[in-house]
Amino acid sequence: MNLIQEIHSYLSSDIQAMNEIIVDSLSVEEELIKVISTHLSTTGGKRMRPILTVLSAKMLGYEGSQSIKLAAAVEFIHMATLLHDDVVDGSKMRRFLPTANVVWGSKASILVGDFLFSQSFKLIVSTKIIPALLALSNASAIIAEGEVSQLVKLEQKRIVGEEEYLKVINAKTAELFGTACEVGGIVAGREDLAPNLKNFGLCLGNIFQIADDALDYFSDSSKVGKNVGDDFFEGKITLPIILLTRKISDKENNRLRKMIEAQERSEADFNWIKLIMNEHEIQTDIKTYLDALRLNALNSLAEINVKNKPKEYLERLVDFAINRSY
Template identity: 40%
Template sequence: MTAEIVPMPRSRPTLDPMMALTAQGMNAVNAVILDRMQSEIPLIPSLAGHLIAGGGKRLRPMLTLAGAELVGYNGTRHHKLAAAVEFIHTATLLHDDVVDGSELRRGKAAANIIFGNPATVLVGDFLFSRAFELMTEDGSLRVLKILSSASAIIAEGEVSQLTAQRQIETSEERYLNIIQAKTAALFAAASRIAAVVAECDERQEQALDEYGRNLGVAFQLVDDAIDYDSEASEMGKARGDDFREGKMTLPVILAYARGDEPERAFWRDAIAGRKAGDGDLSRATALINKHGALAATRERARHFAERAIDAISIFPDSGARQAMAEAAQFAVSRGY
């Protein structure tokens, strides 16, 4: 009798291939970050280091390094530019935590809780300045335009999100426009500049831009799902932060659209800030689960991840392309 062959379960995607691909380059990037966050004012490296050393995935600078590997770039210009990308991202996180009044960031007390809001904002400004120093040192006006434009778009996205806060009628289209700006713009720029320093053609530049942009949307969609789906110890921020802040993320938009009138009345009160207790969060989570809003959000994320993978299909198959494809799959399957 022939034994039945049981297929091995497919392991969940991870960032390990991307991290292995970019490990050597990230050592150089981290050296630049460490050097450029220094200042004669001790508070600056202390506060910046609190967040920079806080265990983030460093996905955005990894995109610059991975893109360079994908297109066969052998120089070193991208190391400083990847550091600039990380400084832009870190600066926006510092400012976001002040705006949102966040208490946790990556499982630790947020910088604004430890150092106060004024210092946190000003050190964010310092990191933006360091980023622009690194860009100008590179000397490419095209790179400068891509990254400076992304910085402006991120700020617009954050303002747009602020004006949509506690607005129950926020549409899915507006929500997607917000995350395209506040998250995906930097993913796209980080990926695209690898093609610019390698002097690739416009088609390859655009492919890397589309990879980063779609990956960024997928990443943010999952972030917004996780707020109603994970414990703080896993996700590195307090569960339900988006709910308490009245943010109209896709799980809420879908649950509201699919709910009956009593459910919609609850959502109107909750998003307006009239229902923000732990019991209200539990009911919100139950309604989101009832209407399949988390599954639908992750399914939309999967769609954008597939678009990211398709975008880099113009490049020859390689370890770099496979690592970047798995990073897109990881963005959808992750729980943190």
């Protein structure tokens, strides 16, 4: 049993309650909404973000049901983003299954994504907890701006720097992780600890995204359930490339730059990149990078003066996230 399965088992009644809310929100007349959302739940996987909300609230002693509603809302935001992302990226496969846009078309993905986003909005409002509403509405705006930002950068066909990269992944991934933790604290009546929880979630989200970006170079399709090399073939610049540019010669950097500026990238290009990444031990550099984020995350948690099972799970999630990358 891996950590996620263990947490699912520990939170089984909460997750069941959340799944009921999700099913309930999707019980609309239009069958296509249910079909696509169910497919997405299957391919979306771990319910990582709602777990964060429930664990954060539980760590602070909250036992009510509002955290479950917020957790479901967080999951809906995530699902909506996945649907729109896959359309924008033209992704064909996710967790061993074809993406919704491949099966039902982009139009359906766009509109069902909008529906899921509106359901999240409805659920959040139903809690009537103003600080949670403010946090989540703010997060959704940051996420949306981050998505636009990423698109603009991609279309510029240039190698962005570390700062620009971090800004994008902070917005498109870490923000929702951070807010998921934050609203867990808010619902538990501990707004004083919200900054710690937010920072913990931000770091964890960054770790997840960086690990994910690393997998695109250092794993194979059979392991991750999606096409490896997608980012590179799309011309999307992520941390492995950024770290690589610091270590290779001017001549090699020129070659890399031309690849990114080109209309398309070949398998041979990808193999060359993997070869020089291997030569320059980029995978180790990624691990070093993640270790810094790990410490930051754990420090934020350490400042919260409790010792219990939910906290232990939050801590262990950090290492779980890091271990995905190698």
